[in-house]
Amino acid sequence: MKRIVTLCGAGVGTSGILKVNAERVLARLGIDAMVTATDVNNVQADAADAQVILTSPELVKHIGRTFADVVEINSYVDLDEIERKLDEALG
Amino acid sequence: MPLPPLPDSALNLGASARDWKQAVMLAGKALELSGAVTADYAKRMVQVVEEFGAYIVIAPGLALAHARPGPDVHAEGLSVVTLTEPVLFGHPYNDPVSVVIGLAVQSSEEHVAGVAALANVFNNPSTIGELAAATTPESVRSILGIAHEVSS
Incomplete structure (x- = not known):
């Protein structure tokens, strides 16, 4: 199963919204994947075996080195944007 | 569990803020007035932005101000601040902000x-504009789908 991590600064709130919406989009795309919400302090551990990190353009510089695709989401509530970018990253 | 209650004390509609920091402080003040947090929480919400940037601006015009759980949180809470004049948070795509949750x-x-x-x-694209234009607590609760709890 593919693994996706949603990242925010504090680990509550925004990464949760992105997680919920990513799960909706994955269901729409028919992709089986596990989505985990995390924060900047835990992203290295949580994203160690993830294919994709979804996050804000503002947080990319906090991720550090990773093998995952880092996908910037501008609007966390725009399902079409999330779908387009996830489809591209996973497809 | 649905959204937390949203008493009138948690709302500040048509507010003025000179910058993003004051806008976040207003959202914290509204949380404080509703009884959810102490005054320290607003400062911690500001620190999140100072540390990690304007990522809390999750959609055009909308900031979701928050901090980690802590001893300054008495209860789960939600507040809504709408700004007469939008303010800049420094987000590359979603500025300016007129609604702070x-x-x-x-x-x-x-x-x-x-x-x-x-x-x-x-996820409803019209929600942010409707909230920004809302003038009464009832309309804000209605837009967010929150029932009004009559406090004793």
Whole structure:
């Protein structure tokens, strides 16, 4: 199963919204994947075996080195944007 | 669990803020007035932005101000601040901000259901504009799908 991590600064709130919406989009795309919400302090551990990190353009510089695709989401509530970018990253 | 209650004290509609910091402080003040947090929480919400940038601006015009759970959180809480004049947070795509939602949770687990409910509301593209234009507490609660709890 593919693994996706949603990242925010504090680990509550925004990464949760992105997680919920990513799960909706994955269901729409028919992709089986596990989505985990995390924060900047835990992203290295949580994203160690993830294919994709979804996050804000503002947080990319906090991720550090990773093998995952880092996908910037501008609007966390725009399902079409999330779908387009996830489809591209996973497809 | 649905969204937390949204008493009138948690709303500040048509507010003025000179910058993003004051806008976040207003969202914290509204959380404080509703009884969810102490004054320290607003400062911690500001620190999140100072540390990590304007990522809390999750959609055009909308900031979701929040901090980690802590001893300054008495209860799960939500506040809504609408700004007459939008302010800049420094986000590359979603500035300027006219609606600031304040969110306080006591545990990381607790927030998941409430956040899912928030996501539902804001997935409707017209929600942010409707909130920005709302002039009464009833209309804000109606837009967010929150029933009014009559406090004793």
